[in-house]
Amino acid sequence: MVARALTLWLTGITARRVDVEAHxxxxxxxxxxxxxxxxxxxxxxxxVRSGMTSAEFRFPIKRLxxxxxxxxxxxxxxxxxxAIALALLAASGQAPRERVARVAAAAELGxxxxxxxxxxxxxxxxxxxxxxxxALVVAxxxxxxxxxxxxxxxxxxxxxxxxxxxxxxxxEPDPIPDAPPAVPxxxxxxxxxxxxxxxxxxxEIAAAGGHNLLMTGPPGSGKTMLARRLTGILPxxxxxxxxxxxxxxxxxxxxxxxTRIDGRPFRAPHHSASAAALVGGAxxxxxxxxxxxxxxxFLDELPEFNRAALEALRMPIEDGEVLVSRVAGSVRMxxxxxxxxxMNPCPCGLAGDPDRECTxxxxxxxxxxxxxxxPLLDRLDLRVEAPRADAHAAPGEATASVAxxxxxxxxxxxxxxxxxxxxxxxxxxxAVEGMLLSGRGADRARRxxxxxxxxxxxxxATADHMAEALSFRGAG
Amino acid sequence: MKADAALRVVIAGxxxxxxxxxxxRRAGGPEKLLAASAERLQRLGxxxxxxxxxxxxxxxxxxxxxxxxxxxxTVCATAADAVYPAAFRELHDPPLAVxxxxxxxxxxxxxxxxxxxxxxxxxxxxxxxxxxxxxxAFAAGAGxxxxxGMALGIDAAAHGGALDAGGPTIAVLxxxxxxxxxxxxxxxxxxxxxxGLAISEYPPGTAPAPWxxxxxxxxxxxxxxxxxxxxxxxxxxxxxxxxxxxxxxxxVVAVPGAAGSAGAAGxxxxxxxxxxxxxxxxxxxxxxxxDVPAAHPPPADADACAVLDRLSCSPAFPDEVGGPAGPGxxxxxxxxxxxDGWVARDASGRYTLARAWTPTASxxxxxxAR
Numbered sequence: 001m002v003a004r005a006l007t008l009w010l011t012g013i014t015a016r017r018v019d020v021e022a023h024x025x026x027x028x029x030x031x032x033x034x035x036x037x038x039x040x041x042x043x044x045x046x047x048v049r050s051g052m053t054s055a056e057f058r059f060p061i062k063r064l065x066x067x068x069x070x071x072x073x074x075x076x077x078x079x080x081x082x083a084i085a086l087a088l089l090a091a092s093g094q095a096p097r098e099r100v101a102r103v104a105a106a107a108e109l110g111x112x113x114x115x116x117x118x119x120x121x122x123x124x125x126x127x128x129x130x131x132x133x134x135a136l137v138v139a140x141x142x143x144x145x146x147x148x149x150x151x152x153x154x155x156x157x158x159x160x161x162x163x164x165x166x167x168x169x170x171x172e173p174d175p176i177p178d179a180p181p182a183v184p185x186x187x188x189x190x191x192x193x194x195x196x197x198x199x200x201x202x203x204e205i206a207a208a209g210g211h212n213l214l215m216t217g218p219p220g221s222g223k224t225m226l227a228r229r230l231t232g233i234l235p236x237x238x239x240x241x242x243x244x245x246x247x248x249x250x251x252x253x254x255x256x257x258x259t260r261i262d263g264r265p266f267r268a269p270h271h272s273a274s275a276a277a278l279v280g281g282a283x284x285x286x287x288x289x290x291x292x293x294x295x296x297x298f299l300d301e302l303p304e305f306n307r308a309a310l311e312a313l314r315m316p317i318e319d320g321e322v323l324v325s326r327v328a329g330s331v332r333m334x335x336x337x338x339x340x341x342x343m344n345p346c347p348c349g350l351a352g353d354p355d356r357e358c359t360x361x362x363x364x365x366x367x368x369x370x371x372x373x374x375p376l377l378d379r380l381d382l383r384v385e386a387p388r389a390d391a392h393a394a395p396g397e398a399t400a401s402v403a404x405x406x407x408x409x410x411x412x413x414x415x416x417x418x419x420x421x422x423x424x425x426x427x428x429x430x431a432v433e434g435m436l437l438s439g440r441g442a443d444r445a446r447r448x449x450x451x452x453x454x455x456x457x458x459x460x461a462t463a464d465h466m467a468e469a470l471s472f473r474g475a476g
Numbered sequence: 477m478k479a480d481a482a483l484r485v486v487i488a489g490x491x492x493x494x495x496x497x498x499x500x501r502r503a504g505g506p507e508k509l510l511a512a513s514a515e516r517l518q519r520l521g522x523x524x525x526x527x528x529x530x531x532x533x534x535x536x537x538x539x540x541x542x543x544x545x546x547x548x549x550t551v552c553a554t555a556a557d558a559v560y561p562a563a564f565r566e567l568h569d570p571p572l573a574v575x576x577x578x579x580x581x582x583x584x585x586x587x588x589x590x591x592x593x594x595x596x597x598x599x600x601x602x603x604x605x606x607x608x609x610x611x612x613a614f615a616a617g618a619g620x621x622x623x624x625g626m627a628l629g630i631d632a633a634a635h636g637g638a639l640d641a642g643g644p645t646i647a648v649l650x651x652x653x654x655x656x657x658x659x660x661x662x663x664x665x666x667x668x669x670x671x672g673l674a675i676s677e678y679p680p681g682t683a684p685a686p687w688x689x690x691x692x693x694x695x696x697x698x699x700x701x702x703x704x705x706x707x708x709x710x711x712x713x714x715x716x717x718x719x720x721x722x723x724x725x726x727x728v729v730a731v732p733g734a735a736g737s738a739g740a741a742g743x744x745x746x747x748x749x750x751x752x753x754x755x756x757x758x759x760x761x762x763x764x765x766x767d768v769p770a771a772h773p774p775p776a777d778a779d780a781c782a783v784l785d786r787l788s789c790s791p792a793f794p795d796e797v798g799g800p801a802g803p804g805x806x807x808x809x810x811x812x813x814x815x816d817g818w819v820a821r822d823a824s825g826r827y828t829l830a831r832a833w834t835p836t837a838s839x840x841x842x843x844x845a846r
Contacts, residue, residue: 197803385825467808
């Protein structure tokens, strides 16, 4: 007897179809899973056997073969458990074959026959809808997430027995709670940052134009505080953007069960992060640059990052997406994030401090600064120095009013971006002639000048806007 | 031949790792040293390693060596040659031979009065670097050759300024002319060779060594009629150069530093002892006997003048410039002043004056600054 079930397999942040075929034949008792299954899938045999027995099904003492199609692709993970169990039950006449073949199932089995959630339920529900499945069966922990897709009926079931009873119309699925409404998260407010008017200005321009930002300043000058407050002054994500963000976090297994994300992500990977951790690819999971999609990727201590890791970030930042190729296949993941980087002026952090002397030998200083030069630096449009903070400075403007200006400027930039005036262009030409900046730097200055004009509501970027843009080209 | 003898002694010295100049003088010249018997060499106190090399050098193929030098575009001039720099003859210990490499190798060396030497600290302040670069650019722009030692810091800035102005510059090295040292200055070395000269008394292949740098300082002092010391600590190498320059009767001038600043103790000491004071291009022009640069008309914008007034007190970040205008306006003013050449930015990102500025009004109180 052969029976089929449908399940889904997550690569990157999208789910692909996997057909599970179970064949029950006479012969010496055995249980084989074929179709390039990895260790976790092979272990499914033990979970399926125990789960079926615990749920008081009969585990056929026969020759059992399970095939995961397409058979030539390497598969991994524990999400195939439920579909394998259902296919075996259908093949041995313990579950309705027709219905099993038409629903998609994605859950891990416990030894007691209970269902456990899997990561990426949202992407799986979207794929199940695309594939025309009648429904998607998941554990209650994944149900809210899966239902957000809205493309396929979701069946929340507690156990293998519960699934079979629902498919045989003997029981009802569990009710699915809605994702809790957006809790106004206690975002840190810009008013907390004292002083630093120039760095705040840079942050506002960066937010308005979606520019990448580099802040240089001694430890304790508030670089990290400022960066953390950037998500607050960006306009809130649209519903479809929020869904994208939620899908990514769900695929990475970072979504708390039954919740959704409706704010912009802020990711701050440690500087020891590997290239795979930053751009993704380790077991085809999303990396930091994808987790920061529609939000902010903060690289603190930029020169301390591994050079190869920074190099790997270049393409995603340029293209807004990552293409990762591994033995297990290649995946494309979105990576449209703003990059905010921070660094000390020198390894000891005291260079340029008026009161204390920097002790870094010239060679070390040179090595430190040259570590951030090159392709990534070219993609940081705005560069600003954040000197040591003045503890007595007045608290700054609050997030809400800055966010209002940013939203307005973003609309202007989208509808009718300011053109660069002739005055501004000739100022820029003189700066290039005076070797103040390179051709690429001039390009950045033009973009920044347009953003500054938009913030002011001007129709053209004047020489004054250009002059301010030039001041953000960085030291040295 | 006299020239060959000097070259043979220099080669032997380089092989033995001994400076042969003093020994050759005691022996009565390179020819006599080469011809000396073993006993005489011993009486002269010649180390065994040098005696051995001198014996070998008698038979060395100097013609082939010169051909090899020519292949690497290096010219060798011994005291017997007409192209030997006249300025070096004034030294009490002139080099036996000098090796010259670079684009200007076939042109006669400038007379000392058409050259200025600019030297200073290897770890200078940003202000020191900037003034060295400015002075180098100004001198070279006026056709005066800029001589320095290609060391880190002030030396490199002086060469860099001269090269930016498209003018001639000479690097006097403490190693062979085929070696770019410090290695970080590889690019600078290449630029100097492209439009200037590298000079050394050591044959190509000689590695840099600590005692060779003070020795080459006397050559820097000899080559120029005026020596500018930009930032030097007490007991710094630049002061050795100043001593040599005074011995040779050259003018010594210094760029002053803040009172009590350790980084400028050497230069302030020179001024105390009577050295000329050079603060900007105008001062230097007087010493070099060239035209004083034209004064720049002050910016028309009153706010811009206020910014310059503030910067004349101390370098500042835009936030520290402050004033009634918002951060955007201040940044825009600073950028325009930068494009016009009034201000520049140091490595820490602070803006500083890039040319002399006389405050228009009473300087703003520093209470607004930190």
